[in-house]
Amino acid sequence: PSKSMDPPHHHHHHQQLHVVFLPFMAQGHMIPITDMARLFARRGVKSTIITTPLNAPLFSGKIRRDAQLGLPIETHIIEFPCAEAGLPEGCENVNAIKSPELMIPFFKSMAVFQRPVEDLLRQWRPDCILADVVFTWATETAARLCIPRLFFNGTGAFAVSLLHALKVHEPYKEVESDSEPFLLPGLPHEIQLTKLQLPPFLKGDESDSGIKELREKMEESEINSFGAVVNSFHELEPGYAEYYRKVMGRKAWLIGPLSLGNKDGTKEKAERGNVASAADIDEHDHLRWLDGVEPNSVLYICFGSISNMSNAQLCEIAGALDSSEQSFIWVVKKGELLPEGFEERMKGKGIVIKGWAPQVLILDHTAIGGFMTHCGWNSTLEAVAAGVPMVTWPLQAEQFLNEKLVTDVLKIGVGVGAQEWSRGERKIVVGREDIEMAMTRVMVGQEAEELRGRARKLQKMAVMANEEGGSSNFDLKSLLEELTSLWDKKL
Numbered sequence: 001p002s003k004s005m006d007p008p009h010h011h012h013h014h015q016q017l018h019v020v021f022l023p024f025m026a027q028g029h030m031i032p033i034t035d036m037a038r039l040f041a042r043r044g045v046k047s048t049i050i051t052t053p054l055n056a057p058l059f060s061g062k063i064r065r066d067a068q069l070g071l072p073i074e075t076h077i078i079e080f081p082c083a084e085a086g087l088p089e090g091c092e093n094v095n096a097i098k099s100p101e102l103m104i105p106f107f108k109s110m111a112v113f114q115r116p117v118e119d120l121l122r123q124w125r126p127d128c129i130l131a132d133v134v135f136t137w138a139t140e141t142a143a144r145l146c147i148p149r150l151f152f153n154g155t156g157a158f159a160v161s162l163l164h165a166l167k168v169h170e171p172y173k174e175v176e177s178d179s180e181p182f183l184l185p186g187l188p189h190e191i192q193l194t195k196l197q198l199p200p201f202l203k204g205d206e207s208d209s210g211i212k213e214l215r216e217k218m219e220e221s222e223i224n225s226f227g228a229v230v231n232s233f234h235e236l237e238p239g240y241a242e243y244y245r246k247v248m249g250r251k252a253w254l255i256g257p258l259s260l261g262n263k264d265g266t267k268e269k270a271e272r273g274n275v276a277s278a279a280d281i282d283e284h285d286h287l288r289w290l291d292g293v294e295p296n297s298v299l300y301i302c303f304g305s306i307s308n309m310s311n312a313q314l315c316e317i318a319g320a321l322d323s324s325e326q327s328f329i330w331v332v333k334k335g336e337l338l339p340e341g342f343e344e345r346m347k348g349k350g351i352v353i354k355g356w357a358p359q360v361l362i363l364d365h366t367a368i369g370g371f372m373t374h375c376g377w378n379s380t381l382e383a384v385a386a387g388v389p390m391v392t393w394p395l396q397a398e399q400f401l402n403e404k405l406v407t408d409v410l411k412i413g414v415g416v417g418a419q420e421w422s423r424g425e426r427k428i429v430v431g432r433e434d435i436e437m438a439m440t441r442v443m444v445g446q447e448a449e450e451l452r453g454r455a456r457k458l459q460k461m462a463v464m465a466n467e468e469g470g471s472s473n474f475d476l477k478s479l480l481e482e483l484t485s486l487w488d489k490k491l
């Protein structure tokens with residue numbers, strides 16, 4: 001019998017949905033997809049997460065604990081043949097990429113997973129595969145196996161809508177210079193951007209043709225997929241959820257914020273994206289320090305899992321913190337250099353965390369009054385879920401788009417004045433005066449109160465969305481019902 005002729009599905013004996021999750025190997029994707037798999041398992045869905053040896057430890061502890069609680073969830077490990085993909089040995093996560101030139105080869109290497117994943121799917125016969133945006137082959141593979149492919153790209157509906165408006169209307173063609181603002185037509189709000197804030201592929205720059213080609217494949221694979229699962233909630237961006245569904249014509253289920261879905265306790269929050277065990281929490285001085293300070297008084301500073309700040313830029317941040325009265329927790333990457341004596345001088349006023357911080361645990365602490373963030377979508381949503389206003393400092397990816405949602409639409413943040421999109425070094429350094437001014441606006445005074453008030457309102461809505469009868473709860477139910485209804489159709 002030929003391998004390409006799959007036997008028809010016989011689902012009538014089925015009792016339980018089985019969904020396979022395939023997350024992209026970056027913290028910003030593995031964290032929400034892990035939460036999603038756990039959420040599905042809590043609804044009785046058998047959930048299998050496929051990942052590679054070096055990525056599994058970043059979340060498998062949590063999965064094991066859920067499984068011990070009796071949830072139908074497991075991690076399945078497959079090899080990442082780095083050499084075959086033209087990558088250095090051990091380069092299994094975006095974090096391991098040391099030069100920006102390796103980004104595109106890394107994206108392209110996702111092709112090596114098609115064969116092994118397809119073999120597993122043939123063996124397991126799941127009801128659905130939820131594959132991340134980078135796995136452009138997944139829609140085709142799912143079709144061969146007669147199962148639906150769900151799509152996940154890690155961002156909210158707002159960024160997706162802006163990208164669509166940029167692509168369709170090409171408004172950047174109307175401006176003379178890189179720094180002249182242009183208006184994005186056809187959106188629910190008047191959103192302005194500059195060419196400097198956009199990745200090259202989005203402004204017709206041919207130098208980035210590798211990404212452009214990849215983007216087109218991603219879009220095709222999304223359009224032909226069963227639909228998209230979005231880490232967001234309706235009340236956060238109703239006009240854009242509608243834009244995604246009506247203008248772009250996609251099926252989309254908004255089931256977030258995923259950081260709230262599993263009602264995690266301190267132990268789980270502390271472990272998010274990390275191997276640390278709860279035993280380590282006691283050793284985190286910073287958390288004990290937070291317990292002793294005024295509510296809303298501390299600024300939390302973190303630029304996500306993949307930072308690329310220059311030394312000159314770090315120096316300006318340190319300068320701003322030095323000259324202001326503001327207390328803070330600042331997360332820097334291992335190896336990032338701070339000015340001589342800085343940490344010593346800040347004793348009592350601020351703490352520097354080197355490496356991985358328990359971000360959600362920190363954001364949820366009553367002492368935290370603001371979050372200086374790169375506007376990665378997970379961080380943005382985590383701030384919303386914690387009711388914390390933001391100092392926005394976008395760097396790359398779709399972060400400049402997310403910033404607009406925070407500052408211009410939701411009005412729960414103030415921009416630091418970042419101007420330049422880059423995967424690598426930036427020419428434009430944000431000065432210490434600008435940094436200090438933005439953080440003061442978010443932390444103290446009338447404007448700060450207003451920002452915080454709106455952030456708190458959104459937090460309530462985020463919590464409600466996940467409750468019985470809430471919008472995210474409803475979307476998740478609808479999605480699972482729709483997947484279940486496919487059983488009958490296939491008989």
Ligand code: UDP
Pocket residue numbers: 026027028029031272273302303304305306331355356357358359360375376377378379380382
């Ligand atoms: N994160 C964390 N500790 C850190 C840095 C990041 O827990 O020290 C988490 C953060 O809570 C978020 C994710 O890593 O869930 C980063 O995702 P995001 O989309 O914000 O940014 P990216 O890293 O993808 O640029």
